[in-house]
Amino acid sequence: MSRYRGPRLRIVRRLGELPGLTRKSARRAYPPGQHGQARKKRSEYAIRLEEKQKLRFNYGLSERQLIRYVRKARRATGSTGTTLLQMLEMRLDNTIFRLGMAGTIPGARQLVNHGHVTVNGKVVDIPSYQCRPGEVISVKDTEKSRRLVQQNLEFPGLANLPSHLEFDKTKMTGKVNSVIDREWIALQINELLVVEFYSRQA
Known part of the structure; x- marks a missing residue:
């Protein structure tokens, strides 16, 4: 299916x-x-x-x-x-959703597919990409990408940021610190x- x-x-x-x-x-x-x-x-x-x-x-x-x-x-x-x-939680599309850069996982998948997201400074357009501890996820440095994410940040899908992630709203940059704990799912x-x-x- x-x-x-x-x-x-x-x-x-x-x-x-x-x-x-x-x-x-x-x-x-x-x-x-x-x-x-x-x-x-x-x-x-x-x-x-x-x-x-x-x-x-x-x-x-x-x-x-x-x-x-x-x-x-x-x-x-x-x-x-x-x-x-x-x-499943460490997929790139889900990580973007949990960072608040998209309101839903389908919305996050669209951001990734359209090349608006970078991992360690390189554009990654594969939503199923497995994020690893230490990786930095940020918005592509273009006006269109930053504007899209800025709109999403006003209405994040989930209010609480999980303990394995950190996010800087001003720079629009997130970091994966570890693998997610079961309690944060x-x-x-x-x-x-x-x-x-x-x-x-x-």
Whole structure:
């Protein structure tokens, strides 16, 4: 499946709050569709699928990309679920979102794709680029790039800056100090259910 480009609030109503996907909140507390208000008992599979979909839609990944991340997380040492979340959080598009340079992850992805962002002084236009501790992320030194980010900084997606990042608003420069801690991940998710979902497939 390719990346989702449909109505975002429909996804929020179905899966709950997704801070990376949209800043809007659903007015109705039940899922969309004709049978949205009918309460059904969910199977174990449905619960795991929902957690997986939360992860996929929040970070804007295709199914193939998420499977690739799960496989990488399995090969790494430590908890697979925590490693998976850390890898997704350390993506360049998500790091820009967490720095407040974009209101949503899709907005941050667009900034990267259009070449408005530099890493260690070089333009990087790959949203999935893995940020490493010590790297400096800044806005390209052009009037258009700085104006775009300045507008976004007035309405950041999340108020709190995670402990692994630092950001200088005047210079529009951020620095990655370490890998993110689990407690700073904004998405409310049970990552173990995602790992279990893929245990037979990935």
